[in-house]
Amino acid sequence: MTFDGHRFHSERRLGLVGDAFSRREVIERLPGSAAVGHTRYSTTGGTILRNVQPLFAELHAGGFAVAHNGNLTNGLTLRRELVGRGALMQSTSDTEAILHLVAQSRRGRFIERYIEALRAIEGAYALVSLTNKKLVGARDPRGIRPLVLGELDGCPILASETCALDIIGAKYVRDIEPGEVIVFHRKDDVIQTEIHKPFPPMPPRPCIFEYIYFSRPDSIVAGRSVYEVRKAFGAQLARESHVDVDVVVPVPDSGVPAALGYSRFSGVPYELGIIRNHYVGRTFIQPAQSVRELGVRMKHSANRAAIAGKRIILIDDSLVRGTTSRKIVRMMRDAGATEVHFRLASPPIIHPDYYGIDLPDRNGLLAATHSLEEMREMIGADSLAFLSIDGMYRAMGEPGRDPANPKYADHCFTGAYPTSLTDHTDIEPQPHQLSLLAEAS
Template sequence: MQSPSDDASTTMRNPDLDGDMLREKCGVFGIYGHPDAAAITALGLHALQHRGQEAAGIVAFDGKRFHSERRLGLVGDTFSRREVIERLPGTAAVGHTRYSTTGETILRNVQPLFAELNAGGFAVAHNGNLTNGLTLRRELVKNGAMMQSTTDTEVILHLVAHSKRNRFIDRYIEALRAIEGAYALVSLTNKKLVGARDPLGIRPLVLGELDGSPILASETCALDIIGAKYIRDIEPGEVIVFDENGAQSHKPFAPQAPRPCIFEYIYFARPDSIVGGRSVYDTRKAMGEQLARETHVEADVIVPVPDSGVPAAIGYSRASGVPFELGIIRNHYVGRTFIQPTQSVRELGVRMKHSANRAAIEGKRIVLIDDSLVRGTTSKKIVKMMRDAGAREVHFRIASPPITHPDYYGIDTPDRAGLLAATHTLEEMRDLIGADSLAFVSVDGIYRAMGEPGRDPAHPKFADHCFTGDYPTPLTDMSEIDAPRQLSLLAEAS
């Protein structure tokens, strides 16, 4: 297997200019039986770039050998170059965009991970997080496993390798039975492309087709970019296998009521994607409409915090009748490795990405719309920016409920002590960010925006634990004091 040298020391991690941002999880992509497998995978990863900007990788198989290219940085930093794609020959490939929720940002943690098993090569790309990964890792190491990375995904490789089953698919399913948490997996062997989704469907995975070749991807936007046809969502708990004999679907788990992650709709998925049969863009507008119905205040203009707050602000404006204005302009060309040499320059970081549109807000009562509030640091800076630009009143509205509990399924949240809503009252939060008023949409309101009558506490239809503390799976590793810290690596806000 071809592999690049470890050049992690030459890549600087992007400074955190957005202290309120939730970090994306990861994006996965796979294709089987296409002569341009690697190039198509690279394009698919471009569309999934929003799900992880730290690293990207592709593993391809040419019928005899596996070939790997994994790099820190954006997809375009590596995979837009012809010579790189030419080093990935073959008709099958899997790819991954990464933001680390477990494991350091070093090259050996970049996916897809690859191992030579007794039946041949095996590559795996994982979106999600295992809540018993540390426990399984410790058991595997105790039994002689030699780990090459610090990611929870490597546990899956070892579980497959240690299985005594004869058929690969049986070994793969046995490994899945051992893991807990959230996962959408795309795997490649010398004969098969395999996709798998956790039994609750927490993480998304869709099936498409291009020129007769099956495609697996985290979101439908990855199908759109290559002109592929959307076929269906991979079902929660489904394992689907593609090989020379066609497709085989396995349902190895007892049926459960699905609980997909509600943050896919609030924040993570691209607005042009369809997730679980719902338009993400339309859903976010509906969340803004519900927010207006629950929390409206007299105002002159509705201003989104770009870009994630735009659909909700459109919905809020439509429901309230107050005009929508781009009162904040985002600079999309901020360098990823911009060096901030002094504290005074670091404090100006928010202005590198966001600038006030004075003509739209001066002398006016404005309602700022954002999709979430985590620490409050960026919100505070944006409120001040609006006041400095002449806004008469600044009302902050959040199109999701207060985040009071950390996530352990692939969203990089702080531990509970770092979540503003977990440690402050609403009035304390309002005072901290400096707004004239602050309000969130209710949990029931989010469900109504999703087309539900409200949240049924006995049978919630979404993984909404960040708002409710109702975690949908066991949290085996969370019994350890340091585990939440290991599973939550959001950089401290400056």
């Protein structure tokens, strides 16, 4: 969505950016000097066109567009309240609540209405908003989701990852701080900046899954190279659960850095035993199981020359439903591997995520309902091991996890959610889940 000084222009499509916005005529329909864009997969709200962001509303003072990375944990509650006050919802996305909160606010200035809306929402959010006068960025008080500030030719750029700045040749300036609201507006042809900090300070809890899977390896998150952290996870995994094998094989692409770290620490050769088709997207976030299984077959193929007759250890970033792992183990055996061991460069995921990762259903999480041995049998591996929670923290340069004050949002592994969960219940760990944590440590 762009603004040309007079009106907003919007193009909202399903599919990959490279496919949906490759034609010149599409780009020419987006004139202007300010813009906000968004790529999305479904968490709250389905994969339908009306949920494509940025979402837009006409306010009394002009247009207002908002793009959101994260998920609101009180979105359903807010939705009911807003509808009760007369709001007409146009989407099923939790993000739409922000539009209506701003629209219904009785505050005078736009930024006051915007901040009032932020105080009403709970959960994880990195927001970029555009009006006919301002570009606004905001990050939740815990800093669960990243947001960075860059600059290109004197113009500010807000992005969810530093790699987005690198791609366009922009200079990284700094991270937006947890709880910070930053506003850019033009005055006398000069870009002015306002900083607002409407929340009391609290310990930040950046999501550890940004390092494990979510962020691109060429991004810097909270001052740390994602690539280097993933290699450190792999090295720590080799310290904790090495097995005598002939080659280390990554599950591409997200398992590659961890496999490199494992190989270098253990001294076992690294081989590309699996070739990935890059035209197939991430499988664990596909909306239906049948689609995920087809996606695995299309996404990966065995490099028989690298694995036939060898004992291999597969390294992946995480185990969610087990669909990919089971298919890949079978693929390796069919290609002639004599032993197939599996290692995960993260602890067992035993709790849902409510902050923007598609892990909402505990019943769909393999480690939440099965023991380590049961999981090993289900995926068909000769052995299975996870990175321990303390090991994960040690790889991040910490002495271990401090239960009283964990440095990261690690709720998927521990159940220690960093915010209230107004819309969600039944989050207490089950006895089996607690024993699995001990088993994997």
